[in-house]
Amino acid sequence: AQSVTQPDIHITVSEGASLELRCNYSYGATPYLFWYVQSPGQGLQLLLKYFSGDTLVQGIKGFEAEFKRSQSSFNLRKPSVHWSDAAEYFCAVGANDYKLSFGAGTTVTVRA
Amino acid sequence: DVKVTQSSRYLVKRTGEKVFLECVQDMDHENMFWYRQDPGLGLRLIYFSYDVKMKEKGDIPEGYSVSREKKERFSLILESASTNQTSMYLCASSFREGRETQYFGPGTRLLVL
Numbered sequence: 001a002q003s004v005t006q007p008d009i010h011i012t013v014s015e016g017a018s019l020e021l022r023c024n025y026s027y028g029a030t031p032y033l034f035w036y037v038q039s040p041g042q043g044l045q046l047l048l049k050y051f052s053g054d055t056l057v058q059g060i061k062g063f064e065a066e067f068k069r070s071q072s073s074f075n076l077r078k079p080s081v082h083w084s085d086a087a088e089y090f091c092a093v094g095a096n097d098y099k100l101s102f103g104a105g106t107t108v109t110v111r112a
Numbered sequence: 113d114v115k116v117t118q119s120s121r122y123l124v125k126r127t128g129e130k131v132f133l134e135c136v137q138d139m140d141h142e143n144m145f146w147y148r149q150d151p152g153l154g155l156r157l158i159y160f161s162y163d164v165k166m167k168e169k170g171d172i173p174e175g176y177s178v179s180r181e182k183k184e185r186f187s188l189i190l191e192s193a194s195t196n197q198t199s200m201y202l203c204a205s206s207f208r209e210g211r212e213t214q215y216f217g218p219g220t221r222l223l224v225l
Contacts, residue, residue, distance in 0.1 A: 006154075032211040034213070034214075036216075041218075042218060042219075043202060043216035043217050043218045043219050044204075044216040045216070046213050046214075049211070051211040090154060090155065092155075098160075098208065100155075100214060102147075102156075103154050104153060105154050
């Protein structure tokens with residue numbers, strides 16, 4: 001079965017600074033990988049996903065992520081953070097059986 | 113736009129009550145899911161359904177049951193609510209293939225007293 005680890009529970013970043021959120025997965029074959037964002041009181045919204053092809057994936061809201069098979073990682077990045085990026089971020093891994101396994105989440109705080 | 117709606121945003125129930133949480137999607141998705149979200153644990157799958165009247169247990173099905181009588185509607189049932197079922201419940205739906213995006217509802221925050 002697949003699993004996901006998000007090593008950072010909480011990250012604080014200044015507005016305008018860069019952001020990187022880490023995600024490590026465990027799965028034997030090529031996984032499907034997703035990043036979701038959850039704003040306070042809301043459901044989850046897809047930021048981006050990877051299932052094949054170019055390992056650098058562009059998403060919404062200026063986010064990107066890079067799949068590195070050798071490191072079993074799928075880290076999320078944003079060059080310049082806005083106050084509205086304060087939220088909880090979830091990495092998820094899927095396989096052909098359409099079930100997703102989610103990480104525990106990383107909470108991002110943006111300071112002015 | 114895909115829309116997944118959940119019947120309640122907040123619910124307060126008493127221990128032992130039977131609780132129904134309903135989810136409706138408007139995208140003709142084959143798959144529907146119920147997750148539970150707790151701080152520090154992420155999302156854990158309770159049950160999912162890949163077709164009408166079809167269901168499979170997820171990682172934490174104990175104390176829950178589900179019903180899918182119509183393609184667009186997926187219900188989660190707590191037969192006898194307990195305090196350890198106080199949580200945020202999220203419904204999601206997707207097309208059948210494994211790489212398809214799951215679309216989430218806004219969640220129901222359930223408090224069991």
